[in-house]
Amino acid sequence: MTRTWTLSDKPVGNWPDAETFVLRDAPLPDPAPGQALTRTIYISLDPYQWGYKRRGTEPAGAPCHARTISQVLKSRMDGFAEGDFVFNTNGWAEHGLMGEGVWRPGYMVPRKLDPARGRISYGVGMLGMLGLTAYAGLVVMAEPKPGETVVVSAASGGVGQIVGQLAKAKGARVVGIAGRDAKCRYVVDELGFDACVSHLSANLGADLKAACPDGIDVYFENVGGPVFDAVLPLFNKGARMTICGLIAHYGDAPGVDARKAMMERGGPIFAARGVTVRDLFVGDYAATHYDQFLADVAPLVASGAIKYREDIRHGIENVPACFSEMLRGDNFGKMLVQVGEDPTR
Ligand SMILES: NC(=O)c1ccc[n+]([C@@H]2O[C@H](COP(=O)([O-])OP(=O)(O)OC[C@H]3O[C@@H](n4cnc5c(N)ncnc54)[C@H](OP(=O)(O)O)[C@@H]3O)[C@@H](O)[C@H]2O)c1
Known part of the structure; x- marks a missing residue:
């Protein structure tokens, strides 16, 4: 038997609660020709998954979407053998099929992982989509120059911690914005950011101004809301802003257009100072920049020049609670739930 979380048949509210998800048992499926059965080791929890659930991308009864790190148990699929570690899309589930004819919300083409190249869990974070997100949004789109000031919000999160370290590697002065003191201290003391201010401070605007003389x-935007309002007056002429995500708005009422409202508030300053604002969708860079990203960044990770903090929780039963904590910002690093043994650790 295997267990899988699905949406319940209750209407989905602005934020998940105890009735939003149901854990269902099912017999282990057998792979058909062209398919492989995998056991999930790590489930990646990411803010965008809430959008899938709110927008109805996941019909009730379908496995809740997530990218996963898994191991092949039984293969009838070319290129994948029993024991291989893979990046795949099992969702919030202990097992999953991949390959020909398999569909579930957000299904992605599986990729074999080489444990010699870094922790297998990095396949959904540092050396996967989140690393590419940071690389594309910062290095490719914003092109920071030595001596420039780069600010990143959600600085200790799965994306933010990479953005700051890549900006340091480009010779920029890096200022993070994060919540709790421990997160601010981590990005400065452990990751080498030049400064970090807390968005929990009543004086965020003044604190940020002092940190960015x-x-x-x-500006690498992960958050929106009051954090964006604190950044706005400090933009220099010719500044670049990458909009990666607006996590402060993921629980807004349906129909609220947070991005549009931000652009209206920022419009006069953007126009007067020639600020370039660009939206990032990492999928646009997967085919064109993933190999380049790995060639540039994987050696820095292997040598320890770039560090990556993961927040690994445990147990399939705990996935919805961990998901809610992540949406509230109670994660400290890239959030994963381990649901199976990782023989590489
Ligand atoms: N554009 C793309 O293709 C793409 C791809 C991947 C990710 N993203 C987006 O990138 C952003 C960061 O993702 P991630 O994986 O790094 O997330 P993450 O690891 O879950 O980190 C999110 C952090 O955001 C902070 N936060 C949460 N609510 C906040 C609020 N209301 N105000 C200020 N800070 C808040 C929290 O840290 P603090 O305690 O420090 O506040 C939280 O730990 C998200 O918006 C995500 O949707 C976009």
Whole structure:
């Protein structure tokens, strides 16, 4: 038997609660020709998954979407053998099929992982989509120059911690914005950011101004809301802003257009100072930049020059609670739930 979380048949509210998800038992499926059966080791919990659930991308009864790190148990699929570690899309589930004819919300083409190249869990974070997100949004789109000031919000999160370290590697001065003191201290003391301010401070605008005496040249936006409002007056002429995500708005009422409202508030400053604002969708860069990203960044990870903090929880039963904690910002690093043994650790 295997267990899988699905949406319940209750209407989905602005935020998940105890009635939003149901854990269902099912017999283990057998792979058909062209398919492989895998056991899930790590489930990646990411803010965008709430959008899938709210927008109805996942019909009730379908496995809740998530990217996963798994191991092949039984294969009838070319290129994948029993024991291989894979990046795949099992969702919030202990097992999953992949390959020909398999469909579930957000299904992605599986990729074999080489444990010699870094922790297998990095396949959904540092060396996977989140690393590429940071690389594309910062290095490719915003092109930070030595001496420029780069600010990144959600600085200790799965994306933010990579953005800051890549910006340091480009010679920029890096200022993070995070919540709790421990997160702010981590990005400065452990990751080498030049400063970090807390968005929990009543004086966020003044704190950020003091941390950015030469203004802001690049802003990597993960959050929106009051954090964006604190950044806005500090933009320099010719600054670049990458909109990666607006996590402060993921529980807004349906129909609220947070991005549009931000653009209206920012419009006069953007126009007067020639600020370039660009939206990032990491999928646009997967085919064109993933190999380049790995060639540039994987050696820095292997040598320890770039560090990556993961927040690994345990147990399939705990996935919805961990998901809610992540949406509230109670994660500290890239959030994963381990549901099976990782023989590489
Ligand atoms: N564009 C793309 O293709 C793409 C791809 C991947 C991810 N993303 C987006 O990138 C962003 C970061 O993702 P991630 O994986 O790094 O997330 P994450 O690891 O879950 O980190 C999110 C962090 O955001 C902070 N946060 C949460 N609510 C907040 C609020 N209301 N105000 C201020 N800070 C808040 C929390 O840290 P603190 O305690 O420090 O506040 C939380 O730990 C998200 O918006 C995500 O949707 C976009």
